[in-house]
Amino acid sequence: MLTSEDEGRVCLDIPESACNHQPRNFFTHIVSLGATKTADGLIDPKLVLSWLLTQLGAPAVFIGLLVPVRESGALLPQLFTAASLRRLPLRKYAWTAGSIVQGLCAIAIGISALMLEGVAAGIAIISALAVLALARSVCSVTYKDVLGKTVSKSRRGTATGTATSASAFFVIIFGAVLASGFLERMDVVVAALFLAGALWAFAAILFSTLQEESGATEGGRNPLKAALQNFTLLRDDVQLRRFIATRGLLISTALAPPFMVALGSKQAADDMFGGLGLLVLASSGAALLSSYVWGRLADRSSRKVLILSAAAASIALIGTLILNALGWLTQVWALPLTIFALMIAYQGVRLGRSTHLVDMANADTRAAYTALSNTIIGLLLLLGSAFSLLAQLAGLETVLMVLAAMSALAVLAALGLEEVQENEPTSAG
Template identity: 40%
Template structure:
């Protein structure tokens, strides 16, 4: 018992050193207020472990290399990002009625983490035991299970965060997790660069098995969160989840505008692959090293995590606006520099642009996650998160198809469209209401 109290005391001392309160704790129920520090540390620990795994199970870096290493057909590469990203968003509105029936939402996160651990282990087993079409199909099937587990974690994490942590601290928690995952990504990327040898299926399978272990540790930590249990909510009013989602979008203008703004902010998410494709076309295979882009993502997370986390707590609305403008400006500068032969032939133009876009994309992600958690309470928050993510899953597929069509005439045209959409999103974002604790205190 003495050791337990000492551990709690250490947590109580460390948490305020990491997270600065921007507002009161009135938006957290009284029974949960004594556990804010311990719950915050547990969520940071579990989500940091999950983020470590995410650096390995990446549809933009590691998994494309894995499919190539096992001899899977190149056509399967096109399915990685849609399955990983849209697959984790589309089911969320359908999962909401079930989620509302849970008194403690942390168990949904635990189940989602277990699914991701098993799916990651299955991907590793496929890499070791299969080749060609069979390996590719098995990896994609496991990735679909992974995405479903991620949908549960995404939906539950924001709900648990809102129930246990007050406004003014939520963005900082996400920011600290981002810094930790960025440090891991940086270490992984540097290790791959130092390795310098063939990054084969066996090495990637070993990394994947290690990543599966991080999700097991994460679910153990997350299960210890002291979430205030409430009476299970009703599963709905008898209408289908699709009908309820449509009604929410139709009758809640603020929420509808947020979803539209978030869709327009896809500029920083969708543009990096086109930058890489242009670089590869101009430099052959010199820009295709796995470590290089893992390093760029890690540097962006380490540099931006704490800063963007605090800015999100002050005004997540303004952070969305400025990051969208930043992404559009970086794309415009990149397109201009492509017209200059010396810049176009430089090996630094493409990784630096990738880094800058990863940096502002991080700010966009932290801002919109904090905004949607702060804008509602209780089961309304669960619904907001689910419907927004399901709508984004559909819009992500549509935007990917549209930019892919434009890319037939040249990757530059896809980037032009994304830059224009980013500016429109920033202008619309200015009209969103302020919901952050920092902006309310300033007012």
């Protein structure tokens, strides 16, 4: 029912022996990935953790560190860990360990919220988030490799898209509780942190039951040498360079929300939590309504998904600027609407680039492509902190104009990508 595929497309690009386990593996991916994505939504650094640090009286510097620590910490280490992880013939266990560590870190953040305040709370929560990000980097660099070995080419986008949609449903419930104000606000957030820890633990246990075929283990050399070799892939593969350029321009979809909120936030401090609930609802609603559709489209053409989502992001950001110029952005509906539109585009970016990367690579290059791409994007996200300086010097409107332009340029970059779903994956070069 989920894939609607004929029998002739069931076993593309995976070992024949893995086909026997594919139905079970397919749903194992959906449930385990759905659990971790739900946990991600419950501890969202851009919204939930920033509110939590504010309530605990932590200095603003810690709030400013949340997104850079979370995003760059999850991406930058991957170039150096890919070679070591490749020594593991069964990489599902690395993902399992990373998920367990993320769960423990979420619980540590919850305990810190209960016991600490001020600077101590800021140090503890940022430290736990940093460890969580490192564990996430292990999961990220191994997940696409495991997905490529256990789920057929025609079903990968569907699996990830379905998991994202399912998780969005549960995060919507969380957002509704936040917006309602029926329960004590701090209690809701702390309970969500502990629930996130439990979900990561559950996902780890379930993922360990995947029927994964042993993979190639050659190439697990010194991390620095592996890093240099991975960069030769960038030199030799034109399509990889274009893909990374497209993805690099599309970091605009990740960087924009805080600036959109800053531009439109005219609420009193007492209304901040209600606003948080509405933004969580908007973000989760966008994921629920669009992720499965984006995933199905990505299985047909991840290139077109990247083009469409980049165009949608540019339109959403330009729309935000127009609403602001008209003086409408302070309306109760305006900011959630623009966040909703941007997050639909963001989901397309996530699913399109993930599916495109897996399908453009083969079993020998997939892990290296993933690590190289994620590390470069991690560096760009780290450099993205300069947008805060630009906002100070030139204003929030200028930042959003630059981000809208980046999204528009991503459309042009994505036009040059190959339709990888129509071709068998090839080696670099």
